[in-house]
Amino acid sequence: MQWGSLENFLNMGGYAKFVWGSFVVTAVLLAGEVVLLRRRHRAALADARRHARLGRDA
Amino acid sequence: MNLFKFSSPQTFYPLAGRLAPLFWGLAAVLGAVGLYIGFFVAPTDFQQGDSYRIIFIHVPAAWMSMFLYLVMAVWAAVGLVLNTRLSSMMATALAPTGALMTFIALWTGSLWGRPTWGTWWVWDARLTSELILLFLYIGFMALHASIDEPRRADKAAAILAIVGVVNVPIIYFSVKWWNTLHQGSSVSLTKSPSMAATMLAGMLVMALAFWMYSIAAGLTRVRSIILERERNSAWAGAMQEN
Numbered sequence: 001m002q003w004g005s006l007e008n009f010l011n012m013g014g015y016a017k018f019v020w021g022s023f024v025v026t027a028v029l030l031a032g033e034v035v036l037l038r039r040r041h042r043a044a045l046a047d048a049r050r051h052a053r054l055g056r057d058a
Numbered sequence: 059m060n061l062f063k064f065s066s067p068q069t070f071y072p073l074a075g076r077l078a079p080l081f082w083g084l085a086a087v088l089g090a091v092g093l094y095i096g097f098f099v100a101p102t103d104f105q106q107g108d109s110y111r112i113i114f115i116h117v118p119a120a121w122m123s124m125f126l127y128l129v130m131a132v133w134a135a136v137g138l139v140l141n142t143r144l145s146s147m148m149a150t151a152l153a154p155t156g157a158l159m160t161f162i163a164l165w166t167g168s169l170w171g172r173p174t175w176g177t178w179w180v181w182d183a184r185l186t187s188e189l190i191l192l193f194l195y196i197g198f199m200a201l202h203a204s205i206d207e208p209r210r211a212d213k214a215a216a217i218l219a220i221v222g223v224v225n226v227p228i229i230y231f232s233v234k235w236w237n238t239l240h241q242g243s244s245v246s247l248t249k250s251p252s253m254a255a256t257m258l259a260g261m262l263v264m265a266l267a268f269w270m271y272s273i274a275a276g277l278t279r280v281r282s283i284i285l286e287r288e289r290n291s292a293w294a295g296a297m298q299e300n
Contacts, residue, residue: 026165045297
């Protein structure tokens with residue numbers, strides 16, 4: 001274990017701002033895309049079902 | 059087996075639904091392994107200290123930003139030439155993920171540039187052409203969204219995507235063609251890499267993770283697009299799963 005302590009790990013040799021600024025923002029953006037993808041798919045499914053019902057009733 | 063049957067949205071939809079979880083899973087596993095190597099196996103760089111660890115997302119994201127653009131443009135071109143709807147849907151599905159990868163490459167590059175070059179941004183050929191790539195993705199999405207009729211939108215956006223392809227080799231070779239602040243490539247097919255083996259391993263595993271992520275995101279998004287466009291057809295309304 002090269003870091004020795006959690007504090008050293010989080011400190012990233014003094015580059016914490018840059019390293020975590022990169023990794024955390026990337027993680028948030030990717031997670032955000034996953035959430036949006038899920039939301040869009042649920043909406044698309046609901047919309048397709050609604051259209052199918054309208055089609056049958058007409 | 060006739061692979062062409064998957065070129066119809068209706069038959070591709072369930073196939074993509076089966077494949078997507080596989081790629082999400084691979085992305086998660088490879089991402090975990092890559093981060094482990096990147097933070098706990100790869101040593102501190104003797105010149106850059108730990109700031110170099112940004113490479114584990116910067117390079118994979120930058121590679122994906124260029125590669126996704128090429129794939130998007132190829133699908134758009136196929137949709138334009140062969141008039142296949144699914145190809146155009148694939149192109150549309152890749153654009154947001156490509157834009158995201160481009161943004162991540164620019165963002166992490168900026169955070170890496172500050173401690174190593176002393177500046178967040180410089181208008182050198184590499185950075186500028188990568189920024190243009192972001193604008194091309196945004197332009198593709200904006201143009202597509204601005205035209206109501208989907209097939210016309212596909213065709214107009216395809217032209218933009220195809221013209222924009224010229225920017226990708228400019229990004230890739232910019233560090234050779236011009237005197238850039240951005241360094242040349244650390245990894246190439248013709249010479250041995252100029253970095254430690256564990257660093258290289260971490261970067262390549264992360265690159266694979268980004269690949270799997272992009273495929274998973276593309277497959278998931280194309281399913282939504284298929285449903286949105288085919289909602290008036292009977293099969294789309296009959297979809298019971300999630």
